[in-house]
Amino acid sequence: MKFLLIVALCLTCLCAEKSKILVVVSSSDYITLADGTKHKTGFFLSELTIPVMALLKANYEIVFANPKGNTPTMDAVGDNIQYFSSKEEHQQAKELIKIQSFINPRKLSDITEKELEGFKGVFFPGGHAPMEDLCRDINVGRVLKHFHKYQKPTALICHGPIALLSAQNENGWIYKDYKMTIFSDDEEKFAQENILHGKMKVLPSQALKNAGGELSHAKSWTSHAVRDRELITGQNPNSDHELTHLFLEALVKQKISGKKITAWDKTTRMQVDTLYNASTGNPNWQGDGHIVIYIGCKKDDSSKNFIKQLQAHVNMARKSFKENGCEGYVVYATQDIEIAYLWWTDLQTMKDFFGSELGQACMNDAKSFMDDVLFTAVSEKPVWLNEK
Structure with missing residues (x-):
């Protein structure tokens, strides 16, 4: 069913x-x-x-x-x-x-x-x-x-x-x-x-x-x-x-090709079809680090305020990521989907974070209004780097 x-x-x-x-x-x-x-x-x-x-x-x-x-x-x-x-x-x-x-x-x-x-x-x-x-x-x-x-x-x-x-x-x-x-x-x-x-x-x-x-x-x-x-x-x-x-x-x-990257801060009011740089550090997207891509889809029983929920989640995630190995965070959304690129210092640091109490809380918040579609290492450098 x-x-x-x-x-x-x-x-x-x-x-x-x-x-x-x-x-x-x-x-x-x-x-x-x-x-x-x-x-x-x-x-x-x-x-x-x-x-x-x-x-x-x-x-x-x-x-x-x-x-x-x-x-x-x-x-x-x-x-x-x-x-x-x-x-x-x-x-x-x-x-x-x-x-x-x-x-x-x-x-x-x-x-x-x-x-x-x-x-x-x-x-x-x-x-x-x-x-x-x-x-x-x-x-x-x-x-x-x-x-x-x-x-x-x-x-x-x-x-x-x-x-x-x-x-x-x-x-x-x-x-x-x-x-x-x-x-x-x-x-x-x-x-x-x-x-x-x-x-x-x-x-x-x-x-x-x-x-x-x-x-x-x-x-x-x-x-x-x-x-x-x-x-x-x-x-x-x-x-x-x-x-x-x-x-x-x-x-x-x-989907995100050609989108201008907009800086994010805690006062940002998230809009659909906008690519945001919510990074908390200085990620080396071109070289060192472990980059993953996440796609989450709005739960069919979630409220109509998906973008507001996502905005709150991004702010929560930024606090959680800061000084815990995730320096890069680029986010894009439609009315139903979140797409996020995450830059970690290395794979083990990412695993340690998501195994921690703080990491679990971050995941549980996302799962409260989104179903996971994809979470995997990026095989090619992010598209915005190719467009510079």
Whole structure:
């Protein structure tokens, strides 16, 4: 029930600004093997739902689409609790794919260039099915070329990155020389022997290498995600959280890009869509230190005074952080979301603070009116440094 409430919240526009993410799923329910046989497959449940559930929680509107506009088919192999953190999360994933916007996705060819301008990012989940259609679909290529042109976050996981091959222009492949990852050769050989029971026409990693991609892989079945410019790719199902974190971070950078930083003091009356420097020291954002990004979403049962609550929390946090290792504090808010960059002297100092009574009080105050969406180390320097 809790998940259904979250979905209901996200699908009914309660926030002032509802940013859209396009999620492109395969239309195929099979993959053709090297000997011509067709193996039943589809999208991989966790690869689709882990990122999408995080995006919904962060108040993004999700628009599902595929080449035919037909109901996507789930790969039965992915319907397994082992790919989720709990039975509850697995059940939430199963509920998500029952919503009407997923059962009746948009047909890609119906999404105009003008409509694409309204999307902040695009995401392609995996499963073997993209090997059958997304890698050669003209409208997949059209979508990818739009997001590439405007450098908007583009995330693909497991077999999803094979869709990149569809993006060709007069100069060739638009992702040539990009750093990326995809399901590894060793992982695919295991799948051929134990799942497909046959050989594929081409190994996905080799296909991207041949096209001109710079591929990297971690040990089989371990998390590995790569970001190069607007492109974010994940190696396998176990990369879903890492890819999600990179995708959300990229979307945050896009949201605050170009915002002028306003100094904060205890008399500040917080406004939405304003980037504040609430730092209490002299952080070295460019070099030393441990930088984390936090995203919190207004609780659905909280008061309408989210900004006032957040303003009070920032003042409380600044007092708590001062002389306790957190010198950098940059904050941005909408009517529903807080985004904060925190600069700590080092990782252990941050852990010690949040393990202390003062740190616990600070976290409990935030949790009284916000749900955590993301708290992770920053993988790239904050965007305002790039704009100086």
